[in-house]
Amino acid sequence: EPEVTQTPSHQVTQMGQEVILRCVPISNHLYFYWYRQILGQKVEFLVSFYNNEISEKSEIFDDQFSVERPDGSNFTLKIRSTKLEDSAMYFCASTVSYNEQFFGPGTRLTVL
């Protein structure tokens, strides 16, 4: 069964460093998302991406964040200068249309 994959599973970085989280969505899906979950808190929407552009973003998704679909299969989330409060589990999701979203296993980001 097709699934969303994410790499790495765990990323440790120093505050102020740039990180890139990678996702491979399900191959025939057209809509892509990033969510995050700070430990003990709700899963929060960050950004949605369709037709090679951002379709919606939350207040969390400020200028430090960017997304890209560089090669037609990968979908990346870049954090330019990480802060301690960026420590969270980051989930990628994809869907064919306005329907069931399928989530990847997540990348745990730890900012020291």
Add this chain to the structure above:
Amino acid sequence: KQEVTQIPAALSVPEGENLVLNCSFTDSAIYNLQWFRQDPGKGLTSLLLIQSSQREQTSGRLNASLDKSSGRSTLYIAASQPGDSATYLCAVRPGSSASKIIFGSGTRLSIRP
């Protein structure tokens, strides 16, 4: 602004019992509602999706209902098993957004053998 609430926050029941998890949302204008399962430190597994025009969906021992007008959904688990122990998350896609889904904080379910 859409808010999603799940009660109770935690639930412990003996194996074999049927149980109901509750989800409520403040704005009835939704496209759909999705139930997920999350195991500790893991990703989200989609269990059921109910479109706004539907009243319920079933998958195996799981049955989810939707009452859009009252802003409620329930997830019914029949004949619970220890392997059902996980956190169950409810999420709605608001009518004001074609993109994001908004999550509740989840119900942590523990099934005692």
